[in-house]
Amino acid sequence: MMVSFTLNGSAVTARVRHPLSLLDILRDEIGLRGSKGACHQGECGSCSVMLDGELVCSCLVMAADAEGSEVVTVEGLSPAGDLSPVQEAMHRAGAVQCGFCTPGIVVAAAELFEENPRPTVAEIRDALAGNICRCTGYNAIVRALESLAGRSR
Amino acid sequence: MEIHHPRTLDDALQARAAGATPLAGGTDLMVEVNFGHSRPELVVALRRLQELAEWDGHRIGSAVTWRRIEREGPKALAEAARTVGSPQIRNAGTIGGNLATASPAGDGHPFLAAVDASIEMASVGGSRTVPWEDFFTGVKETSLRDDELITAVHLPERLPPRQAFAKIGVRNAMVIATVCCVVTRDEDGTTRAAFGSVGPTVLRARAAEEMISAEPRPSPAALERFQRLVEEGVSPITDHRSTERYRRHAAGVLARRLLERCLR
Ligand SMILES: Cc1cc2nc3c(=O)[nH]c(=O)nc-3n(C[C@H](O)[C@H](O)[C@H](O)COP(=O)(O)OP(=O)(O)OC[C@H]3O[C@@H](n4cnc5c(N)ncnc54)[C@H](O)[C@@H]3O)c2cc1C
Ligand code: FES
Ligand code: FES
Numbered sequence: 058m059m060v061s062f063t064l065n066g067s068a069v070t071a072r073v074r075h076p077l078s079l080l081d082i083l084r085d086e087i088g089l090r091g092s093k094g095a096c097h098q099g100e101c102g103s104c105s106v107m108l109d110g111e112l113v114c115s116c117l118v119m120a121a122d123a124e125g126s127e128v129v130t131v132e133g134l135s136p137a138g139d140l141s142p143v144q145e146a147m148h149r150a151g152a153v154q155c156g157f158c159t160p161g162i163v164v165a166a167a168e169l170f171e172e173n174p175r176p177t178v179a180e181i182r183d184a185l186a187g188n189i190c191r192c193t194g195y196n197a198i199v200r201a202l203e204s205l206a207g208r209s210r
Numbered sequence: 211m212e213i214h215h216p217r218t219l220d221d222a223l224q225a226r227a228a229g230a231t232p233l234a235g236g237t238d239l240m241v242e243v244n245f246g247h248s249r250p251e252l253v254v255a256l257r258r259l260q261e262l263a264e265w266d267g268h269r270i271g272s273a274v275t276w277r278r279i280e281r282e283g284p285k286a287l288a289e290a291a292r293t294v295g296s297p298q299i300r301n302a303g304t305i306g307g308n309l310a311t312a313s314p315a316g317d318g319h320p321f322l323a324a325v326d327a328s329i330e331m332a333s334v335g336g337s338r339t340v341p342w343e344d345f346f347t348g349v350k351e352t353s354l355r356d357d358e359l360i361t362a363v364h365l366p367e368r369l370p371p372r373q374a375f376a377k378i379g380v381r382n383a384m385v386i387a388t389v390c391c392v393v394t395r396d397e398d399g400t401t402r403a404a405f406g407s408v409g410p411t412v413l414r415a416r417a418a419e420e421m422i423s424a425e426p427r428p429s430p431a432a433l434e435r436f437q438r439l440v441e442e443g444v445s446p447i448t449d450h451r452s453t454e455r456y457r458r459h460a461a462g463v464l465a466r467r468l469l470e471r472c473l474r
Contacts, residue, residue, distance in 0.1 A: 058212065076211050076243050076250055097244040099237055099299055100384065111277075111301040117240040118302070119233055121213040122255045165297070186383035187296020 062123045064089075065133030071120070079118035080104045083130060091131040091160045095189075102188035105161040106130045112168040114187070131160035134167050142205060143167055150201035154192035162188050166202050175207045213253040219261040219332070219361070222254050227334045227357045230254035234273055235302035237295070238311045256359070262306070268365040269330075272306025276318075279305065284365070286373035286392045287321040293377050294318075296384050306360040309345070312352045312411070313386075317377060319346070319412035320392040323404035325369055330362040331355075339364060346411035370394035370402070372472035378460050388452045389460045393468035399426050401472075403465045408444035408457050415443035415465065422469065436469060437462040 061070040064087065071086040078097070083089050083106075093103035097116045104115045107129040115130075135141040140148060143166045153159050162185060169176055169184040176184065181202045182195075190198065214230060216222035226232065231250035233239055234257060242248035256262055262273035265282070277300045280291040294300050294308075294317050308318040309329060321327075322342050329345040331338055331354055345352055354360060372395040379385030390406040401423045403415045418439035425432045446457035 073211070076253065078240060078244060098241045099295065102296065102298060105298060108302075112298055113302045114237075114298045116244060117236045117298075119213070119236055119240060119243070119253065119255070121211065121253065122215075122233060122236065122257060124213070124215060168297075183383075184297060187298040 058121065060121050060124050062125060063127045065129055073120045077120045078116045079106070079108075079120045079123050079128070080115040082120045083115060083128075089130055089132050093157055093160060095157060099187075100189065101158070102161040102165060102185075103158055105164040105188065107164065107168065112165055129164075131163050134163060141167065143170070143202070146201040146205045147198065150197050150204065152193060152197040152201040158188060158190040158192075162190070162198060169202070170205065176202070177206075178203060181206075211251050211253065213255055215255050216259055219259065219359075220334075222256065222259055222262075222359060223332060223334045223357075225252070225254040226359055228252065229356075232256055232310070232359055234304040234307040235275065237299050237303040238307055256304075256306075257302075262359075262361060268367055270305060270363045270365070272309070272360040272362055273304050274306075276300035276303050276305070284321075284369050284373065286324070286375040286394065287318070289375035290317045290321055290377070290390070290392070293375075293383075293385075293387075293390075299384075305363060309360055309363070310352065310354060312346055312350050314349055314410055314412075315387045315390070315407040316412070317387060317390055317406065320390055320404040320406050321373075321375065322363060322365075323412045323414055324373070324392040324394050324402040325366055327366070328364045329360060330364060331358045332361045333358045337361065342412070349410045370396045370400070372396070374468040374471045376464050376468055378464065386451065389446075389457050389464060391461065391464045391468060393465055393472055395469070395472040399423050401469065403440060403469070405440075405444055405461055405465075407451075408446040408461050413444065415440045415461075418443055418465070428469075428473065433466055433469065437466040440465040 071082045095101040095103040099114045099117045106115045214225040230252040262271045264271045276291040276294045377390040378388045387407045394402045422436045441462040444461045446454045448454045
């Protein structure tokens with residue numbers, strides 16, 4: 058069967074043969090490799106996307122259930138070639154090491170600032186509870202996001 | 211594979227009668243799919259079915275998410291919702307999915323047991339509502355039939371004014387409970403204590419409840435006795451997450467602390 062949805066503002070159609078995840082078709086059928094798949098069980102957050110305005114793990118969304126939905130991935134957060142404010146801040150703060158967790162954190166952080174432009178450190182940590190980073194120890198990431206709190210993005 | 215996006219509950223029930231696997235938030239089902247443990251050929255998608263997302267006073271639709279419960283739910287259920295997974299999991303995961311999965315560690319269950327909630331299920335043949343005790347039948351087993359959907363959870367009209375939830379686990383977020391517990395207390399002293407992860411299904415410590423409900427102003431000795439009766443009243447096992455002995459002890463300590471919170 059085919060599934061059609063809006064991806065980063067454009068209409069897309071992809072083939073789904075099995076009950077695959079949205080993450081699988083984003084990466085393998087559509088070729089957007091920003092979203093990562095480190096666990097495929099909702100534990101790591103590296104696959105985070107916005108689905109109909111909600112932050113979710115795309116590895117836990119059945120691809121066929123995206124029919125008619127709005128999906129925004131990390132690629133949709135930065136206008137061509139530019140860094141988004143969150144990306145810029147993480148770059149500046151040295152919050153990226155291997156980079157595997159980074160796309161998920163960028164999406165989760167964008168959603169946080171959307172809802173709460175002035176998050177406290179505790180709120181930043183809460184918002185990132187579903188995103189695992191094995192490299193940075195989180196402090197640089199939290200510092201990066203703190204530097205954005207209260208600024209326009 | 212084939213997926214139905216029903217417009218109405220009736221459509222959804224027709225699909226269910228034809229053998230479709232329900233899909234709500236996908237946070238339990240997709241883990242099974244991703245690891246090859248489940249491969250549904252026919253799916254009925256409930257995420258956008260408005261009828262199941264309705265929340266009308268004491269009737270909570272089965273497709274209501276933890277995110278919403280965290281914000282709008284009664285105190286101890288909202289506290290439980292806050293501990294479910296992560297923001298990503300709470301945005302997708304639903305109370306109906308939590309019930310259908312029937313994990314012994316389901317964080318939504320203790321509140322429902324403590325307030326004697328009932329579960330509404332429907333099929334093309336009609337609907338029925340059963341008390342929580344008759345819904346959970348074993349580890350990951352329920353009385354839901356293959357042609358039924360869970361449609362809602364019914365809470366009693368009046369909820370106890372004092373209620374508290376707590377959960378023990380190895381991390382602050384994203385953790386399956388080693389023990390989770392809800393204690394409620396009414397003005398007349400009636401106390402309820404329900405526990406997850408210390409038995410095949412959620413359970414109530416009835417002897418402890420009965421003893422402490424008769425104490426209008428529990429003394430330290432009464433609290434001590436309550437804690438011991440809870441320890442005796444739960445039936446945990448040892449597994450990869452914890453030991454039987456630790457869980458028993460932790461259940462007693464948690465229940466006592468939550469009761470103290472209710473008495474404050
Ligand atoms: C990383 C992670 C962390 C988690 N943390 C927690 C936690 O802290 N506490 C906790 O309790 N749970 C936790 N869970 C489990 C899960 O998120 C919850 O049980 C959630 O409530 C499931 O709801 P869902 O809508 O996603 O269910 P789905 O995955 O859509 O469905 C689960 C099961 O229920 C069936 N089903 C769904 N809706 C209905 C219905 N209306 N009628 C009949 N059957 C139905 C499905 O067919 C499936 O078998 C976690 C899961 C993950 C992946
Ligand atoms: S790949 Fe989705 S949460 Fe890890
Ligand atoms: S930078 Fe390597 S996992 Fe986060």
